[in-house]
Amino acid sequence: MKKWYAVIGDPIAQSMSPGLHGAWFDDNAIDATYIPLHIQAEKLEQAVESLKSLGCNGWNVTVPHKNAIIPFLDRLDPSAEQMGAVNTVHVLPDGILVGSNTDGLGFVQSLEEAYGEQCKGRKVLLIGAGGAARGIAFALEHMGYGPIVITNRTVEKAQQLAANLEGASAQSLAEAEETLADYGLIVQTTSVGMNFAQEGMPLNPKNIAADAVVADIIYNPLETEFLEQARNNGAKTLNGVGMFVHQGALAFQKWTGIRPATEKTIEKITAIVGGK
Template sequence: MPIHQYRVFGNPIHQSKSPSIHKAFAHATHQHLNYQAQLVLDDEFERTVTAFFASGGKGLNITVPFKQRAFAMAQMLSPAAQKAEAANTLYLNEQGQLVAENTDGMGLVRDICSNLGGELTAKRILVIGAGGAVRGILQPLLAQQPLAIVVANRTHSKAEQLAESFTDLGNISACPMAQLQGSFDWIINGTSASLAGDLPALPGGLINPSTRCYDMMYSADTTVFNAWAIEQGAEQADDGLGMLVEQAAQSFRLWRGVLPPTAEVLQALRRSI
């Protein structure tokens, strides 16, 4: 019986944790598969995707910088992929159509609600950033029926455009960073700035003693954003390593029909970074 083939395509790709995560998932669920990271040249993405599935490949994860191009290739789109206009997961359905899914937001919500014991329903949420990472999380966040989501970005016009495209799903608006007022239940950093040691120009007063903060980036040390959050008096500040594991688990479920356990994989990954 042939071993089913899976890949993650990206450029760069050497830093990817996905092969070790999916190997652990396969072991935990007694699945026989081969998952590898593959560097794809910029002008060869579409051809490489087509060739992979033509050769019998079963599923792909897609990372930077190809998520929008993966979305554009698909014949069928999940609601999350359609709203995100980007895909991190590809597979063929029973009709042989290329299906695009975006599991990033599902991964975020599962990490917050299942792993971290958080609650998003009826909460006031500030999301920092207006790039592709933020676009990928808004539909699943809004599905949790928060009281309101406010998007703030260095370039306010981008935040306005982004919020406008999601107003059909719930109470979401944009606000210039300097004009943010009042505290929030959750502040989610969707920028990569803190990994470079930078912080968004946020005003004071956004955090109260019950505010929880979440940096979608992760590192071995506390991110600059999370260090700021704790200094400002946040109840708790977590990074995005759990999101990485949970989005991978959702991809695995789509491909294999089983949702793998994530706690031990997350613990092992935390020790290794």
């Protein structure tokens, strides 16, 4: 019987995951399909039950459900349990729903693919404290990056995330702006600058060091205003295409046991969005 997978979020029209996974199913001769589902927060529990009842074999989870979905799952793997966020659900043959998080490792793979390990040993600023930020923070710490400082519009959320990490700390956005030159790696994880969200930047990048690596996990547009300003200041930049592809590949592997090709996929997604 044909298998089917999905991505759930609110909004969801911007997601390129259906094309990503659809191409990998074709490349690997897998009889499956992948669909986007617009699920509002108040209908999340009902949606999870429906996906299970309708025989969905697995699904990805995007904003704003990465934290909220946890109570409706049967089990978390160690990555999701530690991070407190889920971006991939795998349905076992007995119907058990297992949540995992491939965001963080996907980001680190993208970072090291572009810049090797040159950011290790340098101070890290993480902008945002949502589900994606949690995954990235724990993965960076696990892979030997840091010390990590977290900044967020609501500083209490940054403090809560920092308290769950070894040696991490939190700052207000104003404090982070003043100390930007101290950071060798800056990672922007909020939706500010995304094609469907508010325009602008999460903080003023004027103090970014010229030798810093600045990453934005947004992949549409390819270069947010924040990345553009950082590049103009002389920093090296990284958009979210690589993370998007690598986290998707990790999810695909969990579902199928096959690790799909990523290099050509990154090139293809970049071309579709409108760049090189």
